[in-house]
Amino acid sequence: MSQALHPMLNIAIKAARAAGSIINRAALDLEVLKVGQKGPNDYVSEVDQAAETAIIDVLLEAYPGHAILAEESGRARGAKHSEYVWIIDPLDGTTNFLHGFPVYAVSIALAYKGKVEQAVVYDPTRNDMFYASKGRGAFLNDRRLRVSKRTRISDSLIGTGFPFRKGDNFKRYVKMFEEVMQSCAGLRRPGAAALDLCYVAAGYYDGFFETGLQPWDAAAGSLMITEAGGLIGNFTGESDFLYQREVVAGNPKVYGQLVQILAPYTRVIKPSDKDAAPAAPEADADTGAADATQAFVAALAPPVAADAPKRITRIRKNHSPAGDDAPV
Numbered sequence: 001m002s003q004a005l006h007p008m009l010n011i012a013i014k015a016a017r018a019a020g021s022i023i024n025r026a027a028l029d030l031e032v033l034k035v036g037q038k039g040p041n042d043y044v045s046e047v048d049q050a051a052e053t054a055i056i057d058v059l060l061e062a063y064p065g066h067a068i069l070a071e072e073s074g075r076a077r078g079a080k081h082s083e084y085v086w087i088i089d090p091l092d093g094t095t096n097f098l099h100g101f102p103v104y105a106v107s108i109a110l111a112y113k114g115k116v117e118q119a120v121v122y123d124p125t126r127n128d129m130f131y132a133s134k135g136r137g138a139f140l141n142d143r144r145l146r147v148s149k150r151t152r153i154s155d156s157l158i159g160t161g162f163p164f165r166k167g168d169n170f171k172r173y174v175k176m177f178e179e180v181m182q183s184c185a186g187l188r189r190p191g192a193a194a195l196d197l198c199y200v201a202a203g204y205y206d207g208f209f210e211t212g213l214q215p216w217d218a219a220a221g222s223l224m225i226t227e228a229g230g231l232i233g234n235f236t237g238e239s240d241f242l243y244q245r246e247v248v249a250g251n252p253k254v255y256g257q258l259v260q261i262l263a264p265y266t267r268v269i270k271p272s273d274k275d276a277a278p279a280a281p282e283a284d285a286d287t288g289a290a291d292a293t294q295a296f297v298a299a300l301a302p303p304v305a306a307d308a309p310k311r312i313t314r315i316r317k318n319h320s321p322a323g324d325d326a327p328v
Contacts, residue, residue, distance in 0.1 A: 006118060006136070008110055008117075009131060009133050012108045012119075013122075013129060014058055015059055016108055016121075017129075018054040019051035019054050023047055023091060023097070023124050026045075027125075030098065034046045045094060047091060048090050051090035052088060052090035054090075055088055056070065056088070059078075060077065066079060066086055067080065067084065067085040067086070069087050070086075070090070086109070087111060087216050087219040087220070089106070089107040092105050092107050092192045093190075093191050093194075096192060102126075104123075104192050104195075105122060105123045106121070106124065107216060108121075109220040111219065115134070117134040119131065119132045119133075119222075119224055120220060121195065121221060121224065130145075130201070132201075132227040132228075134223065134227070135227075137227050137228075138201050140202055145228040146203060147201060147203055147251035148203040148205075150206045150253070151253040152257075153206075153257040153258065154185065155206075156205075156206035156254050157187075157188065157204070158180055158188070158207045158208065158209070158250075159200065159209075160188070160208065160210055161210035163212055176209070180261055183257075184206075184207075188205070193218060195221075197220075197222065197225055200221075200225050200228075200251075201225045201230060202228070203251075205250075206250055206251055206254045207249065207251070207254040208247070209249070209258060209262055210246075213245060213246075215242045218242060221249075225249050230251050230252070231251075231255040232249035233255075234247065234248070235248055235262040236259065237263070245267075246266060248262055
């Protein structure tokens with residue numbers, strides 16, 4: 001990599017490569033791996049855990065005062081109160097990995113005061129390193145990334161992710177899928193959201209949408225997209241997608257058209273609904289989802305003055321487009 005990189009980004013790249021080496025070695029003999037389940041269709045292997053440990057070791061050796069939010073270990077390591085939070089998915093696409101399907105990645109992001117400022121997504125099967133620093137652009141290896149220039153969704157290739165956990169609202173998703181599918185040139189679902197977001201930044205996809213994503217799935221990829229000239233938000237186009245569990249992204253023109261299609265399917269209560277009764281955040285079948293999201297928000301949200309009005313983000317239960325009677 002010829003350009004001078006931010007020191008924190010260099011450390012993240014070093015950590016991603018360390019995890020990638022573990023993943024590549026394990027990929028040579030998948031039959032001997034020990035695999036567990038966090039929930040139905042939600043797998044974790046000893047490789048996820050070993051890769052995560054390697055990442056955190058590298059990060060904390062360089063920055064022992066930083067906080068950690070990781071998929072497998074949560075906030076067990078690192079400082080408990082820091083404005084710097086490393087958000088880590090050691091192996092995004094575990095199911096693909098366990099089947100030998102070569103679409104998976106290491107995702108590492110650094111947020112400062114709630115804003116992602118450094119990001120790395122490493123594809124170990126292709127030795128592709130996506131990386132970005134806030135205000136300095138996004139890159140794939142040494143190539144600068146820019147989102148695509150297509151202006152019509154009818155000409156666009158769109159990425160997505162299918163709901164796979166027990167309790168996910170499949171009917172709701174199928175309606176979204178049907179609307180987008182009939183509006184675009186094609187839909188793809190490789191199965192690793194971190195890479196999907198990088199593919200939007202690289203212009204391979206013109207847009208992307210998915211529900212149920214955790215902060216560590218989207219944090220790094222979100223910076224890739226914005227630094228490549230794209231947009232990312234929740235289904236109503238707002239920027240607080242990281243803890244809303246719904247994401248839409250794309251080049252500016254396609255993003256706007258996707259938001260128009262997906263807005264009726266949002267589960268986010270807008271500020272205009274301030275008179276509605278507060279509802280607890282909805283957890284999917286993986287019971288740790290709500291706790292992990294709340295931990296992320298608690299870690300990144302700036303302190304609120306005692307006399308300042310509090311902004312409450314609420315998730316509406318059983319809110320879906322008309323005619324969808326499936327539970328949300």
